[in-house]
Amino acid sequence: MTITDPTPAPATNTYEWDPTPTLTVTVYGLAGPQGSKTPVGWGRSRKTGKAIPLMRESSKKVKPWREEVTARIQEALLRGDARPIAGPVRAEITFTLPKPTSAPKRRRTYPAVSPDIDKLERSTYDAITAAKAWEDDGRVIENHNRKVYPGEHPDALPEPGAIIRLYTLPGATR
Template identity: 40%
Template structure:
């Protein structure tokens, strides 16, 4: 397999981009207050990474995306007293509660569009999204955040030239 075109590590609390709600005046607003900081964190990580690639232009070809969201464990997963920092044996290995992986992915892909990773997230033709707890897998971070990998699916006919 080829190397990813882009690998990002995003620090922050993954948040879902879900339903919109209307207030009394009829204005629409995002139902999750956490989505704006998450989208900004993703956008900032992407812009920082892309700033090192002077030849980067928004992708306009099919891409594959893999995202691993690391979520904080709830406090009740830990022991008490001298075991306060130890995960209980009865604690689940995989997060099954909120946020929903599909809505969190939606917020993440939209932020990558805003950052100029691709022209539109409709170019994402293959997507794998995973939720994990800290240190629970190869891409699980030690704190909340995400690891994002983007692959080009087309084989380039020649190396793109870049003005120096």
């Protein structure tokens, strides 16, 4: 029988990210979670001709959110405030969600509720891809995303939206 030490080894292999983001964008609006689908009927496959279910996004917030993120990033690229990213990316996104009216007013609360952070990330990454800030979200090799309420975190916006920061590795291309 072998007894192993449950303490994880210290991280020795960290990336040397550029400390200044290659792209920083602030987007206002309700972030739409992407991923849950609702069946809306049946159609035919173009390849096989077989009947297939037709699906659409469950959240009506996804399309306006993606359009807003895409527009803000395209503006930053056109102004020259940012450039398209070709290599590995670290994405850091702070989503500011509307604080429920039933939440306590005098103490900090945490948005440990829907929408799921991975679904918010998915819709935002797809919008970044549509804006051509990167070739594909497969470029992301490290990320840190958070959900906060207004005024309850240093990166929290005064109203719903997100701060998107994308970092690169100096000298890395793939």
